[in-house]
Amino acid sequence: MVLFSIEILRGCYMLDGREKIAMLMFSDADSTRYEVPIPLPKMNLQDQAAKDPIYSVEVNMDPFSLVVKRKSTDTVILDISHGGFIFEDQLLQISSSVPSKYLYGLGEHEHESLLHQNWNWHRWGMFSRDEFPGPNRNLYGVHPMYLNIEDDAANSHAILLLNSNAMEAVLTPMPGITWRTIGGVLDFYVFLGSTPSEAVSQYINAIGLPYFPPYWALGFQLCRWGYNSLDRVKQVVDDMRNADIPQDIQYGDIDYMSDQLDFTWNKTSYAGLPEFVQDLHQHGQHYIIILDPAIGASQPAGSYPPYEDGKAKDIFIRHGDGRPMLGKVWPPGNAAFPDYTNTTTHTWWQNHIVDFHRNVSFDGLWIDMNEPANFVQGSVEGCTNNQYNNPPYKPGKHGKIILL
Numbered sequence: 515m516v517l518f519s520i521e522i523l524r525g526c527y528m529l530d531g532r533e534k535i536a537m538l539m540f541s542d543a544d545s546t547r548y549e550v551p552i553p554l555p556k557m558n559l560q561d562q563a564a565k566d567p568i569y570s571v572e573v574n575m576d577p578f579s580l581v582v583k584r585k586s587t588d589t590v591i592l593d594i595s596h597g598g599f600i601f602e603d604q605l606l607q608i609s610s611s612v613p614s615k616y617l618y619g620l621g622e623h624e625h626e627s628l629l630h631q632n633w634n635w636h637r638w639g640m641f642s643r644d645e646f647p648g649p650n651r652n653l654y655g656v657h658p659m660y661l662n663i664e665d666d667a668a669n670s671h672a673i674l675l676l677n678s679n680a681m682e683a684v685l686t687p688m689p690g691i692t693w694r695t696i697g698g699v700l701d702f703y704v705f706l707g708s709t710p711s712e713a714v715s716q717y718i719n720a721i722g723l724p725y726f727p728p729y730w731a732l733g734f735q736l737c738r739w740g741y742n743s744l745d746r747v748k749q750v751v752d753d754m755r756n757a758d759i760p761q762d763i764q765y766g767d768i769d770y771m772s773d774q775l776d777f778t779w780n781k782t783s784y785a786g787l788p789e790f791v792q793d794l795h796q797h798g799q800h801y802i803i804i805l806d807p808a809i810g811a812s813q814p815a816g817s818y819p820p821y822e823d824g825k826a827k828d829i830f831i832r833h834g835d836g837r838p839m840l841g842k843v844w845p846p847g848n849a850a851f852p853d854y855t856n857t858t859t860h861t862w863w864q865n866h867i868v869d870f871h872r873n874v875s876f877d878g879l880w881i882d883m884n885e886p887a888n889f890v891q892g893s894v895e896g897c898t899n900n901q902y903n904n905p906p907y908k909p910g911k912h913g914k915i916i917l918l
């Protein structure tokens with residue numbers, strides 16, 4: 515077993531003058547492990563030692579246990595003394611009781627109801643994946659978080675496990691939950707509420723607020739792949755107008771593009787696209803285009819600025835030896851994957867969006883394929899056979915295979 519250390523941090527949100535977030539981190543005592551590079555509210559903690567937390571944290575070393583309680587009711591929010599704790603390089607497992615079966619969250623999957631009903635060792639695999647919805651499948655996003663309503667007074671807490679490795683959460687009859695992840699650290703945030711909406715808003719404030727949609731984006735929208743020509747799109751929009759069916763937004767899927775390349779449009783089948791978008795605007799309507807995050811990398815030299823500019827700015831993900839790591843998506847040939855965690859990439863992406871907008875004055879972007887999706891395993895050169903591509907434990911096999 516890897517020697518682990520526990521860090522118990524005090525919350526930096528002081529709501530109503532009471533500290534309402536507990537942060538617990540289990541990490542490797544001897545070496546650095548991967549942590550999700552997203553700045554959650556850990557900063558300024560040194561200055562914010564808890565004065566009057568609404569929770570208590572008790573740790574015992576022999577045998578190892580850790581208990582978080584809500585002071586006002588003595589409710590045990592988290593208790594890992596039931597055993598099963600594993601801290602290995604490629605398997606981290608931790609089990610806790612939960613106060614009640616009123617538990618919501620853990621995504622993204624199809625859930626039959628918002629309230630979790632299946633406590634019979636049901637495994638929810640989590641690893642973002644371009645996967646058609648279906649029972650138990652791990653889908654496009656990951657939210658390793660749940661909301662639990664503890665008692666009749668509706669005291670509630672939310673727990674986030676900030677970890678982006680492939681993982682699973684198993685609901686057990688106790689009632690309890692077992693988390694298993696194949697990398698990183700066990701970085702828990704416990705949001706103490708105490709109402710359900712307070713717990714959720716503490717969580718949302720920590721991870722970041724969703725964007726505020728423009729009013730028009732709430733209107734009636736029409737979208738499909740395969741109009742195949744602007745004439746057909748115009749016909750559809752005209753038919754809607756003539757039939758007095760309200761339509762606020764028309765979309766363009768990848769068939770507006772030339773060779774399915776971002777920041778292009780087919781000058782034959784979609785000739786007149788800029789003027790069409792102006793016409794939508796004159797009718798108080800809006801146009802949303804699709805963009806894919808991977809960039810066509812097989813165009814003749816000098817013909818596709820987004821790729822060449824990206825290569826010059828060194829934004830694409832590379833193999834360990836420095837060669838570009840190429841995969842395949844919709845454009846013919848290969849595709850390169852920009853590193854969207856890099857601010858250089860943000861600037862490159864923004865510049866090309868702004869340039870394209872000068873020609874086609876679209877109103878919104880539909881970012882597709884950003885799980886990220888790739889049509890080949892690994893890269894066009896295959897997938898290196900090593901312990902990371904073939905982990906000894908693959909989470910989430912209860913439903914669809916989690917790792918592809």
Ligand SMILES: *[C@@H]1O[C@H](CO)[C@@H](O)[C@H](O)[C@H]1NC(C)=O
Binds near residue numbers: 771772781782783784
């Ligand atoms: C442009 O559209 C036409 C008609 O659909 C199609 O035949 C042609 O392949 C497209 N060209 C490109 C470069 O996508």
Ligand SMILES: *[C@@H]1O[C@H](CO)[C@@H](O)[C@H](O)[C@H]1NC(C)=O
Binds near residue numbers: 829856857858
């Ligand atoms: C971002 O990309 C630039 C250009 O390749 C590189 O110099 C820099 O190290 C990258 N930053 C990170 C955080 O990866």
Ligand SMILES: *[C@@H]1O[C@H](CO)[C@@H](O)[C@H](O)[C@H]1NC(C)=O
Binds near residue numbers: 870873
């Ligand atoms: C916009 O249109 C101009 C003029 O036709 C052209 O030179 C330029 O390449 C176009 N830019 C994009 C991003 O389509």
